[in-house]
Amino acid sequence: MYLKKRKNIFLTSVLLVVFAFTINQAKAQEVKVVDGDTIHLDGIKIRFSGIDTPESYYRGKRQQCTFEKVKVYCGYWSKIVLIEKIADHKVICIKEEKPDQYNRILAECFVNNESLSKYLVRSGFAFAYRKYSKKFIEDEEYAKANKLGLWQTEFQFPWDFRKNPK
Template identity: 30%
Template sequence: MEGDLLSLNGTPVRLMGIDAPDQEQKCKNRYGHELDCFRIATAVLASLVKDEEVSCTIAEQDRFGQRMGECRVRGVDLGAAMVSRGWAFSYRSLSPAYTSGEAFAQSRRLGLWSGKVEKPWQWRSRQLREKAR
């Protein structure tokens, strides 16, 4: 499990339209202290799922063959819940569905918005550039 990935009957499903911090990605809280934002986002998703039944509607497969879709627990869209709590970003280029939830989290400085964090897709690009040096 990650902050935007869960396992449904042993099959990994990426939550479509969101992007949560990657493994090894750090962020800072409002006081400048470094946090393991990957671990926190993963824990938040795990707490939303608990031991509840998850239902997913698979929309597509990405270029790596990974399934992507909308997943719900007791009718709650997990992607929307992660974004509105501030522990994932709306991935606007894939879907505009969660932009209002992101604006809500940002305006209230929830989760990742309470401090400093690089958006995961920017962090991945920077990691690739640094490794290419």
């Protein structure tokens, strides 16, 4: 009787440890896509370094592009592409030492070891932010040459749009 009771306590303890471990492993990462170049990762705002995307919402305005003679919200388009790319995958970010001029955390983020910034620029939904980095210029030139993403539209670069949102 004593051994049976001890065995039950031991098995129950093992099951509780396994259950607790499983719960901790299953705890989902919280990723919220703010726009094409900004996410909240477990509540921390991260701005992708070296790229810029059209504005989803800037000073009351949504940036538009013309695609096949139709006005589209190109900032929203870039955001949707990022949402689909991340899906339910784990996002890992490598933070830069210094924040940007607005004190935001700058980082390059990855899904399945693929840079989200490189993916967005190379597929034409982000631009190399040459003012701050030369890292993604080749990817932008590829997208432009192949008329991918926003390169098949009439658009204004996001840094120009922010100067004069129409």
